[in-house]
Amino acid sequence: MKKLKSDAELFLESIYGERAEEYLIIINSMINYVKERILNKRNEFDSNSPISKDYIYDTLKFGFNSIPYNKEYGGFELPYIIYIIGMEVLAYGSPALANILWASNSVIDGLHYFGSNLQKEYYLKPLLKGDKIAAIAMTEPTGGSLIEYIKTKAEKKGDQYIISGKKVFITNAPIADIFLVFANTSNGITAFIIPSNVEGLKIDKPIRKLGLRGAVFSEVSLDNVVVPIENRLGEEGEGINIARHIFIGGRIIAAAIALGIGDAVLDQVYQYAISRELGNHKLIDFQILKEKIANSETILQAGKIYTYYVAYLMDKMLRQELNELASISKLFTTEGVLNISNEAISIFGGYGYTDDLNIHMYWRDVKGLTITEGTSDIQRLIIQHELKKRM
Numbered sequence: 445m446k447k448l449k450s451d452a453e454l455f456l457e458s459i460y461g462e463r464a465e466e467y468l469i470i471i472n473s474m475i476n477y478v479k480e481r482i483l484n485k486r487n488e489f490d491s492n493s494p495i496s497k498d499y500i501y502d503t504l505k506f507g508f509n510s511i512p513y514n515k516e517y518g519g520f521e522l523p524y525i526i527y528i529i530g531m532e533v534l535a536y537g538s539p540a541l542a543n544i545l546w547a548s549n550s551v552i553d554g555l556h557y558f559g560s561n562l563q564k565e566y567y568l569k570p571l572l573k574g575d576k577i578a579a580i581a582m583t584e585p586t587g588g589s590l591i592e593y594i595k596t597k598a599e600k601k602g603d604q605y606i607i608s609g610k611k612v613f614i615t616n617a618p619i620a621d622i623f624l625v626f627a628n629t630s631n632g633i634t635a636f637i638i639p640s641n642v643e644g645l646k647i648d649k650p651i652r653k654l655g656l657r658g659a660v661f662s663e664v665s666l667d668n669v670v671v672p673i674e675n676r677l678g679e680e681g682e683g684i685n686i687a688r689h690i691f692i693g694g695r696i697i698a699a700a701i702a703l704g705i706g707d708a709v710l711d712q713v714y715q716y717a718i719s720r721e722l723g724n725h726k727l728i729d730f731q732i733l734k735e736k737i738a739n740s741e742t743i744l745q746a747g748k749i750y751t752y753y754v755a756y757l758m759d760k761m762l763r764q765e766l767n768e769l770a771s772i773s774k775l776f777t778t779e780g781v782l783n784i785s786n787e788a789i790s791i792f793g794g795y796g797y798t799d800d801l802n803i804h805m806y807w808r809d810v811k812g813l814t815i816t817e818g819t820s821d822i823q824r825l826i827i828q829h830e831l832k833k834r835m
């Protein structure tokens with residue numbers, strides 16, 4: 445993780461000057477945590493069963509998910525970029541574990557900005573403390589790209605809502621304590637906080653999938669779930685705004701996880717290239733190999749500088765002003781690292797195709813990042829839409 449660290453150092457020192465030192469100490473401690481506790485679990489966390497809750501709670505309690513949030517609720521009030529580099533570090537160790545924290549963060553982020561005092565007390569604080577895990581339930585079997593068409597219904601009856609519908613691909617659903625569910629009311633899409641133990645909420649068994657395997661997802665059904673009005677997040681009809689707010693942060697997190705995957709792939713490719721002997725040569729001696737490594741590093745560096753920059757702006761600008769930049773960050777970085785990890789399989793030759801080496805895990809994992817939180821084509825639509833406003 446030497447290069448990851450020096451890349452972060454260079455950026456933070458150029459932005460924060462002397463103040464960077466205190467941030468680098470934090471990043472160092474995150475790197476050490478991942479080296480000591482996560483790296484040797486990387487392959488184990490790539491199985492189709494959930495990562496043990498002990499590991500998740502331990503990582504949450506270490507503070508990976510609390511970095512940018514107010515101290516009042518249990519956060520550290522550090523720059524958003526430190527959080528993003530932390531997610532990159534964690535993804536280097538295990539992309540699946542980083543994915544679990546990201547899904548939980550979506551709910552933390554929504555509660556932090558839109559929650560009432562009561563909601564912050566009951567739901568945000570335990571999440572930031574690392575005592576609870578959360579899931580965000582938006583996608584439905586009839587489509588996830590266009591959240592305006594959500595079919596799950598929330599009917600208001602007195603000071604309660606009765607919610608019925610079906611959600612799919614919900615990361616953390618089998619292990620979550622708290623759900624943030626998006627449903628349609630007579631006034632439009634609205635977000636609701638629902639504890640996992642309420643009557644009528646059914647979590648299906650995990651769906652087997654290509655990558656990010658230890659971060660299980662499943663279907664969630666709501667059958668006349670009764671939700672008190674105090675558990676509505678924001679106003680009726682504010683759901684789309686809340687979702688957009690969460691997604692802008694989420695897209696930068698997706699980019700950070702992709703960067704962590706890219707860092708891990710490049711480290712492994714480089715080590716293999718300098719050690720693999722072919723006749724009288726080392727693999728690295730071949731000019732084409734040097735070129736491939738240089739191309740991968742170019743994509744990775746461009747993705748890093750851009751993503752770090754957008755993360756830095758998260759503390760400087762209004763979130764909605766970062767819509768286009770967050771989409772560019774996700775699109776460029778996830779698709780770029782998909783290419784890097786695809787190339788890595790080829791560089792490892794036959795070994796790259798084996799489960800023993802499991803180099804294909806990175807390709808499988810990053811593919812998921814090009815779909816979740818808006819597919820690459822949806823990112824292209826957002827970028828084009830925002831660009832049009834400035835032309």
Ligand SMILES: Cc1cc2nc3c(=O)[nH]c(=O)nc-3n(C[C@H](O)[C@H](O)[C@H](O)COP(=O)(O)OP(=O)(O)OC[C@H]3O[C@@H](n4cnc5c(N)ncnc54)[C@H](O)[C@@H]3O)c2cc1C
Binds near residue numbers: 579585613817821822
């Ligand atoms: C690893 C992973 C984790 C996930 N975790 C969660 C989670 O925690 N919570 C959650 O709610 N969801 C989650 N999802 C679901 C994810 O957000 C959706 O799969 C994604 O938004 C796409 O929705 P869809 O699968 O319904 O595809 P669809 O919306 O049916 O799209 C199918 C295809 O059509 C394209 N398309 C759609 N609309 C347009 C358009 N207007 N113009 C051009 N092309 C279009 C898409 O790009 C895509 O290629 C997860 C998915 C994955 C893979």
